[in-house]
Amino acid sequence: MQEEGKIRHIAFSYHDDAEHLDQILAEHPEVEAVQIVVNYYDWDEPFIQAKKCCEVIAKHGAKVIAMEPVKGGMLAEVPESVREKMKQMDENASAASYAIRFAASLDEVFVVLSGIIRAYNSLMLQPNPYFGAELNYYKSFRSAYDRAFETADYTEQTKKIGNAFDVNEAMKETIDFETKNSFQGYME
Structure with missing residues (x-):
């Protein structure tokens, strides 16, 4: 080709x-x-x-x-x-x-x-997160590093982007979504 x-x-x-x-x-x-x-x-x-x-x-x-x-x-x-x-x-x-x-x-x-580009990208959301659940490794292979996202304070990042959106809220929303739509419940 x-x-x-x-x-x-x-x-x-x-x-x-x-x-x-x-x-x-x-x-x-x-x-x-x-x-x-x-x-x-x-x-x-x-x-x-x-x-x-x-x-x-x-x-x-x-x-x-x-x-x-x-x-x-x-x-x-x-x-x-x-x-x-x-x-x-x-x-x-x-x-x-x-x-x-x-x-x-x-x-x-x-x-x-x-x-x-946005905070969502840092958690590697798939374009269609329901596609290929077996590929959704966020919950299955999470480490202590990944869990740090759940407790971190992103207020400074929100300020750095001129309050364009609330990074804390975006991270919480992303983590909640990934938790709901992956196999972590079976792993813990």
């Missing part, structure tokens, strides 16, 4: 380990880019394997499309001790900008997708 001009570039989004990615890219050398999670928090995380996946993609001569550079907004708010170190390096830079710059600084990275 590429030869026919119907497809200009071949790329895909990937959410698994580096070993399987290596196998896929070995079998499909026509792939030009792979979209993966890339942020400094998940860089060496054993489940996400961002660093290893970047290395595999580079090994096969493809480029990385970095998604989640700010980890759904989590890296936009860092502990005060971290914020102080960041301010020492550049007093005008935000924590989110450091996260985006980390991803953008990697040689393998072709483009960095910013991620969040």
Whole structure:
């Protein structure tokens, strides 16, 4: 299809380990880019394997499309001790900008997708959340990190967006929806 001009570039989004990615890219050398999670928090995380996946993609001569550079907004708010170190390096830079710059600084990275448009996106709502309930992993694989969304105070984020909407209310609505429409009740 590429030869026919119907497809200009071949790329895909990937959410698994580096070993399987290596196998896929070995079998499909026509792939030009792979979209993966890339942020400094998940860089060496054993489940996400961002660093290893970047290395595999580079090994096969493809480029990385970095998604989640700010980890759904989590890296936009860092502990005060971290914020102080960041301010020492550049007093005008935000924590989110450091996260985006980390991803953008990697040689393998072709483009960095910013991620969040609205708070709902940080919880990975599907366009039609009733579709494929078996794919709704929010409740089935929730960790302590995910549960932190339930108790966090997003008042500052609401102010930062000029009170366009109440982020606390949006997060509560999203969590309630995900809880109601996933299998967590069976897991706990």
